[in-house]
Amino acid sequence: MKFVFTGCVGSGKTEAIKTVSDIPVISTEEKPSDDLEKQTTTVALDYGELHLAQGSKLELYGTPGQSRFAYMWKILSEGASGFIILVNHKRPSPVEDLDMYVENFAEYLTESNLAVGVTHTDDINLMTNELSKYYEYLKHKNISAPVLPIDPRDASSVTTLLQALTVSIEQNL
Amino acid sequence: MFTTFEEADIVVISLDENSTQDALDAKNNSDKITVVYGKEKTDHPWHMSPGGGADEFMSVFSDIYASLNNQKPSQAVASFNSFDKLMSFFNQLKNKKNTLISFGNDIQLIYDSKEYKVEFITPKNLSMEAYATLLSSADFSVAKFSEPVSVNHNETVQFDSFSFFWKLFQFISIGAASDEHNKTVYKQMHWPPLTMVPHKEHDLAISALLMKGSFDIYTISGKARCQLEDVYRYILSCLSINFLELCTSPASEALNKNQPDDKKVSLLGKLFQKLQQIKKGS
Amino acid sequence: MITEDKVLKRVANEHLQNLVSNFNIIEEAAIVSSDGYLVCKYESKVSSMERVGTMGSSMISLADTMTAELKMGKCVNLVIENELGIAVIIHINSKLSIITVTRETSQLGMLLSATKKYAVKIKQAIT
Incomplete structure (x- = not known):
């Protein structure tokens, strides 16, 4: 089974995978030439695994964030059971960011499930009202998906998002 | 304002005032819930006879029964003169909709x-x-x-x-x-x-x-x-919780018994367990 | 930003054009930043080297990751041999890579040699 993390640059995709993976994450990180604050950016993929009982595993793929790497989005999306779009809440137009990824992954989302993680929030426990805009957007797009504030550095937080996605998948079986 | 019974995915039958209000609030936030009884809400289509107790309880059920059986509510009222019939109704309702009865x-x-x-x-x-x-x-x-x-x-x-x-x-x-x-x-x-x-x-x-x-x-x-x-x-914010235990418990197996893709369900079950382990470890 | 460095772009472009003119087997070429931005290109009507260049940056990064996994030092070059041609990707330095393409399937040696030579030249020129 395969989950794909995608979302804008700096939303925490690589970090989220590193936080929960059972193996050292295979990353393709390079120094960004257009963002002096960010240490590295993914240019091909991130790959991690969750080892499940009886030899099963969940494969976690991370995509590059920038649209110039959109060919990787397609490559990595093949056969995915679930998608996680991470949205940087501090960006100027996070809903537009979300829309960009929803649109680009639309053909895959019809066949699988989506969860949205909202990152860079000051207080993840006080986000209910702020999440409304994401829910409204998804409702407008006729997409049923969980939206959760998460901290990609926190295993509990990332796991919660994975759980939400798993619930969605189970529902839609 | 209210979803019709036929349109609803989930029917909430609420038997007291507080939970009726909760159910109404829930309904107002979801297109998928129809509240079929509200003591203080006289404007919804399922409410027939304001008042408390069994009469009202029955009138609500009669109303739904009428809908299920293409009868007028007045005809259906007579259908609930015994608990056997009420039970029959409940099973009928249950087979048709996901039903939630709030006490x-x-x-x-x-x-x-x-x-x-x-x-x-x-x-x-x-x-x-x-x-x-x-x-x-x-x-x-x-x-x-x-x-x-x-x-x-x-x-x-x-x-x-x-x-x-x-x-x-x-x-x-x-x-x-x-x-x-x-x-x-x-x-x-x-x-x-x-x-x-x-x-x-x-x-x-x-x-x-x-x-x-x-x-x-x-x-x-x-x-x-x-x-x-x-x-x-x-x-x-609450994931120590019974939620996962529910999902991985025998009760969950019962809930999942009709899932079409057994292999995938099995994998999801393992994933739940794994995620729960991570939670506990973090 | 490296792709806005006019001097670097000019120098890199000069060398890239020289490479293509000196080795006529090379039909397309590009220099890209390690994070996928195009610095300069020479392209035919067949391909968009901006897109190919970005793909090249992904591929050589993945090759670097694989090389590290195999504990084989540093990835020197990446050769993609195809039915109808060859592509080579080589690091210029830690921030730039060069990608060259030929449709002559028997010219791997020449393509590799020429591209390596110019990768060194460009590195020296921009340092």
Whole structure:
């Protein structure tokens, strides 16, 4: 089974995978030439695994964030059971960011499930009202998906998002 | 304003004022819930005869029954002259919709230092036996929740179906335990704290099960909200929780028994377990 | 930003054009930043070297990751031999890579040699 993390640059995709993976994450990180604050950016993929009982595993793929790497989005999306779009809440137009990824992954989302993680929030426990805009957007797009504030550095937080996605998948079986 | 019965994915039947308000709130936040009874809301299509107690209880059911059977509500009222027919109706309803019957906090088991008493506060006109019949004779999901736990007490249990009510109260306490009032009641009853969970977890458990659409009876306590979306909002802050235990418990297996893709379900089950392990470790 | 460094772009472009003119087997070429931005290109009508260049940055990064996994030092070059041609990707330095393409399937040696030579030249020129 395969989950794909995608979302804008700096939303925490690589970090989220590193936080929960059972193996050292295979990353393709390079120094960004257009963002002096960010240490590295993914240019091909991130790959991690969750080892499940009886030899099963969940494969976690991370995509590059920038649209110039959109060919990787397609490559990595093949056969995915679930998608996680991470949205940087501090960006100027996070809903537009979300829309960009929803649109680009639309053909895959019809066949699988989506969860949205909202990152860079000051207080993840006080986000209910702020999440409304994401829910409204998804409702407008006729997409049923969980939206959760998460901290990609926190295993509990990332796991919660994975759980939400798993619930969605189970529902839609 | 209200979704019609035919359009609804989930039907909420609420039998007391507080939980009616909760159900209405939930309905207002979800297109998938139809509230079929609201004591103080006279403007919805299922409400026929303002007032309390059994008459109103019956009129609501009559109304739904009429819808299910293409009758006029006035014709259907006559259909509920016995609990057998009411049970038949419930099963009919259950087969057609995911149905949620809310009791609020109004069923209480009272221990007065001499004996246990089961008290139903609303609808006042319905007898305990009638309720017991209603709840125990149908194959509702109450008993799926957990096995009865033995109670160490030397007191006489007067009610014949105590084990049934024990199950029921384990179930109901998921919803009600966070209310101070109920905590007091449970304390008086020497109730084990096995299902004393905070409200948010309660909401989550409800929502998760609601989403599965697989069970039929539970309580909505005073402050609960069962918006379907909220499962995701709450899951974040309350995940030590019974939610996952529900998902990986034998009850969950029962809930999942009709899943079409066994292999995938099995994998998802393993994933749940794994995620739970990560949670506990973090 | 490296792709806005006019001097670097000019120098890199000069060398890239020299490479293509000196080795006529090379039909397309590009220099890209390690994070996928195009610095300069020479392209035919067949391909968009901006897109190919970005793909090249992904591929050589993945090759670097694989090389590290194999504990084989540093990835020197990446050769993609195809039915109808060859592509080579070589690091210029830690921030830039060069990608060259030929449709002559028997010219791997020449393509590799020429590209390596110019990768060194460009590195020296921009340092």
